[in-house]
Structure formats: structure tokens, C-alpha cells
Amino acid sequence: MIFQDYVFYALAAILLFAGLRVITARNPVHAALFLVLAFFTAAGIWLLLEAEFLAIALVLVYVGAVMVLFLFVVMMLDINLDKLREGFWNALPIALPIGLLMAAEMVMILGSKHFSPDMMSTPTPRPAGYSNTAELGRQLYTDYLLPFELASVVLLVAIVAAIALTLRERKDSKFIDPAEQVKVKRADRIRIVSMPSEKEIIPVTAEAVEEKKK
Amino acid sequence: MMDAAQNLLGPLWPVVWTMVKIVAIVLPLMGAVAYLTLAERKVIGFMQVRLGPNRVGYGGLLQPVADGLKLLMKEIIIPTAANRTLFLLGPVLAIAPAFAAWAVVPFDLTLVLADIDAGLLYILAMTSVGVYGVIIAGWASNSKYAFLGSLRSAAQIVSYEIAMGFALVGVLMSANSLNLGKIVLAQSGGFWQWYWLPLFPLFIVYFISAVAETNRAPFDVAEGESEIVAGFHVEYSGMAFAVFFLAEYANMILVAMLAALMFLGGWLSPVPFLPDSILWLLFKVAALLFFFLWFRATFPRYRYDQIMRLGWKVFIPVTLVWILFVGGMMQTRWAYLFH
Numbered sequence: 001m002i003f004q005d006y007v008f009y010a011l012a013a014i015l016l017f018a019g020l021r022v023i024t025a026r027n028p029v030h031a032a033l034f035l036v037l038a039f040f041t042a043a044g045i046w047l048l049l050e051a052e053f054l055a056i057a058l059v060l061v062y063v064g065a066v067m068v069l070f071l072f073v074v075m076m077l078d079i080n081l082d083k084l085r086e087g088f089w090n091a092l093p094i095a096l097p098i099g100l101l102m103a104a105e106m107v108m109i110l111g112s113k114h115f116s117p118d119m120m121s122t123p124t125p126r127p128a129g130y131s132n133t134a135e136l137g138r139q140l141y142t143d144y145l146l147p148f149e150l151a152s153v154v155l156l157v158a159i160v161a162a163i164a165l166t167l168r169e170r171k172d173s174k175f176i177d178p179a180e181q182v183k184v185k186r187a188d189r190i191r192i193v194s195m196p197s198e199k200e201i202i203p204v205t206a207e208a209v210e211e212k213k214k
Numbered sequence: 215m216m217d218a219a220q221n222l223l224g225p226l227w228p229v230v231w232t233m234v235k236i237v238a239i240v241l242p243l244m245g246a247v248a249y250l251t252l253a254e255r256k257v258i259g260f261m262q263v264r265l266g267p268n269r270v271g272y273g274g275l276l277q278p279v280a281d282g283l284k285l286l287m288k289e290i291i292i293p294t295a296a297n298r299t300l301f302l303l304g305p306v307l308a309i310a311p312a313f314a315a316w317a318v319v320p321f322d323l324t325l326v327l328a329d330i331d332a333g334l335l336y337i338l339a340m341t342s343v344g345v346y347g348v349i350i351a352g353w354a355s356n357s358k359y360a361f362l363g364s365l366r367s368a369a370q371i372v373s374y375e376i377a378m379g380f381a382l383v384g385v386l387m388s389a390n391s392l393n394l395g396k397i398v399l400a401q402s403g404g405f406w407q408w409y410w411l412p413l414f415p416l417f418i419v420y421f422i423s424a425v426a427e428t429n430r431a432p433f434d435v436a437e438g439e440s441e442i443v444a445g446f447h448v449e450y451s452g453m454a455f456a457v458f459f460l461a462e463y464a465n466m467i468l469v470a471m472l473a474a475l476m477f478l479g480g481w482l483s484p485v486p487f488l489p490d491s492i493l494w495l496l497f498k499v500a501a502l503l504f505f506f507l508w509f510r511a512t513f514p515r516y517r518y519d520q521i522m523r524l525g526w527k528v529f530i531p532v533t534l535v536w537i538l539f540v541g542g543m544m545q546t547r548w549a550y551l552f553h
Contacts, residue, residue, distance in 0.1 A: 132331070
């Protein structure tokens with residue numbers, strides 16, 4: 001048990017540090033990379049909680065796909081950092097109370113009143129052969145089928161909306177459709193013209209030249 | 215002897231023993247990577263009616279050692295305008311997942327470092343993390359060619375990962391497990407019981423996606439020597455470059471290994487009268503790796519939009535249709551064909 005405690009505290013420390021650096025790093029790319037580190041350590045903590053499917057899914061989906069695209073965008077943007085920081089002191093009088101309020105709310109919800117060791121009994125560790133993944137799948141497709149399907153429909157709507165919002169065809173685009181290229185037949189590109197053959201040309205020989213001179 | 219070591223080290227024993235196992239996997243892997251580079255040069259040489267490297271050692275057999283020494287001796291140049299930390303972090307992030315994924319690969323019925331239930335997911339997660347090395351290297355180099363290469367690579371890997379993931383969904387539907395060892399055992403019964411047959415379209419999609427995922431020719435637009443010099447690793451030299459090279463070849467061996475495990479029956483013997491053995495697995499992996507080299511010698515590089523079209527408009531629909539088909543067939547009396 002002791003060993004797992006050490007791992008937990010190490011991961012938690014890295015997670016807190018990474019989380020802090022996400023909002024304090026001056027360079028947005030560094031901030032995004034710290035967010036990746038935060039996801040990784042969070043996945044490690046979930047592994048300690050025996051939620052191996054969720055931990056791996058977190059790495060697979062967020063680290064492997066979402067953050068890659070995020071970095072992609074952040075790297076391409078030309079962000080003026082000074083402009084971003086310009087309004088800091090003006091916004092502070094409003095932002096500070098709101099931030100404090102949110103922190104207070106989180107403390108009230110996650111505080112010792114609801115989440116102390118007395119309130120939660122220690123979960124019994126599962127035997128080694130227990131498959132978290134299979135159990136999760138069974139739950140999703142039996143007890144939680146409707147919420148699960150509803151969530152997928154909401155996601156689908158979001159996907160369609162995102163595509164509909166950004167899909168516009170530029171008139172001056174020189175984009176070539178590969179599907180059209182693949183479909184091209186021989187007849188589309190070459191035309192065979194039948195034409196009469198040329199008149200026979202008598203080859204020029206030395207004797208013919210001599211004859212002409214005469 | 216193992217008992218004595220166990221007594222001596224006490225609580226540290228599991229850590230030390232795991233380390234020993236890791237070294238026992240990584241060292242042969244490094245050797246395989248080194249000789250895969252030689253095999254590539256030899257094979258492509260013969261395909262182009264040349265001899266390939268034949269000066270160092272007997273028939274060029276010591277060429278990888280010479281290459282390694284040369285790369286070790288060379289200076290690692292860090293561009294002035296580069297982001298120093300991330301520039302050096304790039305190669306590390308490229309090679310770490312390429313090796314970490316081997317933790318769950320079963321070489322035999324019992325020969326596996328971590329026999330975990332979600333092994334397949336773990337491998338998918340690790341291979342998708344590998345793209346960070348490329349992206350970070352490209353960005354930190356502060357060079358246009360490197361950056362273009364890393365953007366291409368990121369888009370390509372994210373696209374092909376989806377097709378690859380769907381191809382694996384078919385495998386786990388058939389095998390009823392995410393554990394790689396159990397997936398292999400589910401294919402027992404000889405050559406015609408392996409999953410390449412019932413999941414043939416998925417096998418093809420998986421293998422081509424694997425070529426794309428490892429940035430190998432004809433999907434090597436991330437390097438694209440003729441357009442963007444060498445892509446993401448154009449600013450790297452010496453050992454830093456060699457680490458990218460190692461990662462690429464380790465990834466190649468990994469995806470070939472996965473294809474062998476999931477579609478070609480892993481260590482199982484193709485005929486009943488020969489015993490199952492790790493040699494079968496190594497033979498299958500070598501045969502698949504030969505295809506990687508063959509592709510490189512044969513096909514011209516894909517254009518970028520053609521790559522995207524192939525991934526999104528061909529592979530993903532094919533895998534989706536085949537998953538639906540397999541799922542439907544499993545409800546009929548022919549279900550035994552797909553298990």
C-alpha cells in the first residue's frame with residue numbers, strides 16, 4: 001500500500017505543477033504541452049484507481065487525438081502575447097471575485113463534508129482477473145443505453161454543425177478532386193484523329209543530287 | 215540463483231526483475247532495428263540491381279555497427295533560434311512510446327512482460343502518442359521545412375489512426391477480448407482459422423494504415439526529401455537524428471508484430487503437425503517487414519490530398535461496412551466463421 005501512496009503523491013505533484021504551468025506558461029505551445037503532461041499524470045492516477053480502461057481512453061482520445069489537433073492550431077496561430085495580457089489589471093476587479101466564488105463553490109462541494117474518508121468507505125480491490133473494460137461495456141449497453149445513445153446523437157449534431165459552419169467553397173480555389181482524377185478514362189484525355197497518310201518522300205541520295213546539278 | 219537474488223533485494227526484487235525483463239526485450243529489439251536498416255539497404259539494392267553495402271564485415275554484415283559508430287561520433291548541432299529544451303525532447307518523445315508499446319506484446323503463451331486485459335487499447339494509445347515527437351521536433355527546430363513536415367505528419371497520423379482503430383474493432387469483436395494473448399489463442403486451429411480470412415478487408419486496411427502511421431514510403435510526405443528536404447528531422451544531426459531513425463524502425467517492427475498477432479495467428483503454427491513456437495511469430499514479422507521494404511522500392515510517394523482521401527473516404531467506410539457485416543453475420547448461423 002505504501003508504494004502506491006508514493007506513486008499517488010508523485011503523480012499528484014506533477015499534475016498540480018503541470019496544471020499550474022498550463023495557465024502561467026508564457027508560450028502557448030508550452031502551455032498546451034503542459035496540458036498534455038497533466039492528462040498523462042491524470043491517466044496515471046486513474047490507473048491507480050483500477051480504472052484502466054478510462055485511463056487508456058484518456059491517453060488515446062485526449063493526448064493522442066484532441067491535443068494533437070490543438071497543438072496543430074496553436075502552433076499555426078501567430079499570437080501576440082502582449083495584447084493578450086493588456087487588459088489584465090482592468091479585468092482583475094471583476095475576475096477576482098468570480099474566481100474566488102468558483103473556488104469557494106468547489107471547496108464546498110469537494111470539501112471534507114462530502115468527500116472525507118469517513119463518508120466514503122475504502123473500495124475493495126478487485127481480483128486480478130476482473131475486466132474493467134468488459135464491465136464498462138456491459139453497463140453502457142444495458143443500464144445506460146438511452147443516455148449513451150443520446151450523448152452520441154448530441155455529438156453527431158455537434159459534428160454536423162461544425163462541418164456546416166465551416167464548409168464553404170471558394171470560387172478561386174484550384175483544388176483538384178482526386179476522385180475525378182481517378183475516374184478519368186482514356187477517352188477524356190486523348191482523341192484519335194484519323195488522317196490520310198503523308199505523300200511518299202523520295203530519299204535524297206548522292207546520285208539524285210548529282211543528277212540535279214546537271 | 216533467482217531465490218538468492220530475491221532474498222538479497224527483498225522489496226526491491228519486483229522492480230529489479232521487471233527491469234531485467236525490459237532489457238531482455240529492448241536489447242534484441244535494438245539489434246533487430248539495426249539489422250533491419252541493413253536488410254532495407256540490401257533488399258532495395260537487389261531490387262534496383264545493385265549490391266547494397268558490402269564493404270564492412272563479411273558481405274556488409276557489420277554495416278549497422280559502422281553506421282552507429284559514425285552517428286555517435288557526430289556533433290549534435292542545435293540551431294540558434296531553436297527551442298533548446300523541446301528540440302532535445304522531440305527525439306525522446308518519438309522513441310519512448312515506440313519502446314513502451316512492447317510491454318504488452320506477447321511473444322509466446324507465457325512470454326509477455328505485462329499481460330494486461332486492455333493490451334490492444336494500450337498499444338493504440340502508445341502508437342498515437344508517438345506523433346508528439348514529430349510535432350515537437352518540427353516546431354522546436356524553428357525551421358519552415360521541419361514545421362511543414364510535422365504538420366503533415368500530425369494530420370496523417372490522426373487520420374489513419376481512425377481507420378486503424380476501426381480495423382482493430384473487428385478483431386476484438388471476433389476474439390471477444392482486448393488481451394493480445396487471448397486474441398492469438400482465439401485464432402488457434404491452423405492457417406484457415408486465422409483472422410486474415412474472415413477479416414480480410416480489415417487486414418488490408420490495417421496493414422496499409424500501419425505503413426502510413428509509421429510515415430513509411432509511399433506515405434512519407436512528412437519527410438518528403440524532394441519537397442521539404444527531410445521534413446521534421448531536417449535540423450537534427452548525429453545521435454539526435456539516429457534516435458528518430460531508431461524510433462521509425464522500432465515502430466515498423468511493432469506494427470508488423472501487431473499485424474502478425476492479430477491477423478496471422480501470432481506464434482501459432484499454420485499446420486497441425488508442426489509445434490507452435492516463437493519462431494513462427496518472428497518469421498511472420500520478418501515476412502511483413504519485407505513488404506515494408508518492397509513498398510518503398512516500388513511505389514512513388516502519394517500526394518498529400520490523395521493520402522487524406524484514401525484515409526477518410528476509402529479506408530474508414532470500408533472498415534465501417536465490414537464491422538457491420540461481421541456484426542450482422544455473428545447473429546446468423548454462420549457466426550462460427552467469424553470467431
